[in-house]
Amino acid sequence: MMPNRIFMTLAFAAAALVAGGCANEDPNEHHFDNRLYLDGESTVTTLLLKKDTPSYTLQLTAAMALPQSHDVEVELAADPSLVERYNLAYSSDAVMLPAENYSLASPTTVIGAGSVASVPVELSFTGLDLLPSQQLYVLPVTIVRASVPVLESRRTSYYLFREGALINVVGELENNYLDVNWTNADVVNNLTALTVEALVFARDFDREISTLMGIEGKFLLRFGDATFNPGQLQVVNGNSKFPDKDDSKAIPTNEWVHVAVTYESSGAIRIYINGVLQSEGKCGSGAVxxxxxVPPSQETTSKRGFHIGYSYASERYFAGNIAEVRIWNRVLSAEEITSNNHFYWVDPASEGLVAYWKFDDGEGTTVRDHTANGNDARAFSEIKWKQVELPQSDK
Structure with a gap:
C-alpha cells in the first residue's frame, strides 16, 4: 500500500487553545519581535486509523510574518510531556503515539535569509493499521529551539489519530464521468463470469436514463429506460435487456444503496439490491x-468505450455520489455479498477482484484502482469530493 501524501492540514474542531499565550495572537500580525510559529490551518490535525491506510506523510513548516536578514534556525521534536496538556484542553483521553509509528526526517530546519517559511520537514507515520483503532493517540511536535522568539500559541502542533469509518470520502458524478484508459485491459476482457458492484447515493432520477457503468450497446448498467421507472436498475447486454419493467424495483433516493450484478456467459444474471436478490433470469449470452x-467525442455505434457515469449522451449522467466500484472475474455468492462490511470495504487482494475504484482519493481527477492492475479511472472534470462516515453509526 502506497502512503497517503498529505500536504494540507485537516482541521479538527476545538473549543480551547492548547498552548499557552494570548488567545488572540495572530501569526500574521506584525509583532515587534517577529515571532516564529508552526504553520498550518489549525494547531490540531486529525488523521484516521483505517486498516487500508498504514501510513501518512506530512510536511511540517515553520514560518514568520516578516523575513529576516539572516538565516533562522529551528529545531523540532516530539514531546510526550505535552500529551497531558492536550487532554486537559480538549477533555480527551489520548495517549502518546508509540515511537515506532512516527519519524521526523530531520529535527532541524532553516528559514533562509529573506524568506518567511522554512525548508519543509517530512513527518512520517507508519504501521498505523496495526494500532488498536478504539484508542485515541496524539503526537505533539513542538519547537524546542529557535534563534528568534516563538509565538507560544503556535509553538506546538498536535497530530490526533482516531478510528475512521470504513468510508470517509466519496465522489460526485453529477455532470461528470470517468474513463478508464486501460493499462492492463486483459483483466476485464473475455469475462465468462463477473460480478460488478457499486455503492450509490442517488439524489434524483430526473432523466430517462442515468448511467452507472459499462459500454453502451455491449454490457451496460444503467437506471431507467423508455417507459421504465427511471430508478430501476437495468442491464443491457447487446440487444438484450434485463429485467422487465417493475416500478416496485426502483431504488430509493437520498440514501446509500449497494447494488451488485452477477453474470455468466450462459446469460444467467442476478441483481442484488442491498444484498437482497431482486431479479434473476437471463440476459443475452457470451463473454463480456x-x-x-474510446473517448466519448470519438465514439461511434461500432466503437464505444467503458465509462463510469456516461453512456451515449452527456445528459445520461448519474446525479449523486458513488463509492466502492468493483469488477470481479467470478460470480460472488449471496453470502459473500452480504458478508460483514462487504458493502463498504473488501481486501484489494481478494481472489478474482480485477478492478477496485474506492473513490476515496479526496482530490484531483484520478480515481485509483486499488488492485495491483493499475487501471486508474480519470474524470472528465474536477471531481467534487464529499466527506462522509459510512457505515452510518445508526445503521
Missing part, C-alpha cells in the same frame, strides 16, 4: 469485454 478506451 470491457477493456477498451
Amino acid at each position: 469485454n470491457w477493456g477498451s478506451y
Whole structure:
C-alpha cells in the first residue's frame, strides 16, 4: 500500500487553545519581535486509523510574518510531556503515539535569509493499521529551539489519530464521468463470469436514463429506460435487456444503496439490491469485454468505450455520489455479498477482484484502482469530493 501524501492540514474542531499565550495572537500580525510559529490551518490535525491506510506523510513548516536578514534556525521534536496538556484542553483521553509509528526526517530546519517559511520537514507515520483503532493517540511536535522568539500559541502542533469509518470520502458524478484508459485491459476482457458492484447515493432520477457503468450497446448498467421507472436498475447486454419493467424495483433516493450484478456467459444474471436478490433470469449470452478506451467525442455505434457515469449522451449522467466500484472475474455468492462490511470495504487482494475504484482519493481527477492492475479511472472534470462516515453509526 502506497502512503497517503498529505500536504494540507485537516482541521479538527476545538473549543480551547492548547498552548499557552494570548488567545488572540495572530501569526500574521506584525509583532515587534517577529515571532516564529508552526504553520498550518489549525494547531490540531486529525488523521484516521483505517486498516487500508498504514501510513501518512506530512510536511511540517515553520514560518514568520516578516523575513529576516539572516538565516533562522529551528529545531523540532516530539514531546510526550505535552500529551497531558492536550487532554486537559480538549477533555480527551489520548495517549502518546508509540515511537515506532512516527519519524521526523530531520529535527532541524532553516528559514533562509529573506524568506518567511522554512525548508519543509517530512513527518512520517507508519504501521498505523496495526494500532488498536478504539484508542485515541496524539503526537505533539513542538519547537524546542529557535534563534528568534516563538509565538507560544503556535509553538506546538498536535497530530490526533482516531478510528475512521470504513468510508470517509466519496465522489460526485453529477455532470461528470470517468474513463478508464486501460493499462492492463486483459483483466476485464473475455469475462465468462463477473460480478460488478457499486455503492450509490442517488439524489434524483430526473432523466430517462442515468448511467452507472459499462459500454453502451455491449454490457451496460444503467437506471431507467423508455417507459421504465427511471430508478430501476437495468442491464443491457447487446440487444438484450434485463429485467422487465417493475416500478416496485426502483431504488430509493437520498440514501446509500449497494447494488451488485452477477453474470455468466450462459446469460444467467442476478441483481442484488442491498444484498437482497431482486431479479434473476437471463440476459443475452457470451463473454463480456470491457477493456477498451474510446473517448466519448470519438465514439461511434461500432466503437464505444467503458465509462463510469456516461453512456451515449452527456445528459445520461448519474446525479449523486458513488463509492466502492468493483469488477470481479467470478460470480460472488449471496453470502459473500452480504458478508460483514462487504458493502463498504473488501481486501484489494481478494481472489478474482480485477478492478477496485474506492473513490476515496479526496482530490484531483484520478480515481485509483486499488488492485495491483493499475487501471486508474480519470474524470472528465474536477471531481467534487464529499466527506462522509459510512457505515452510518445508526445503521
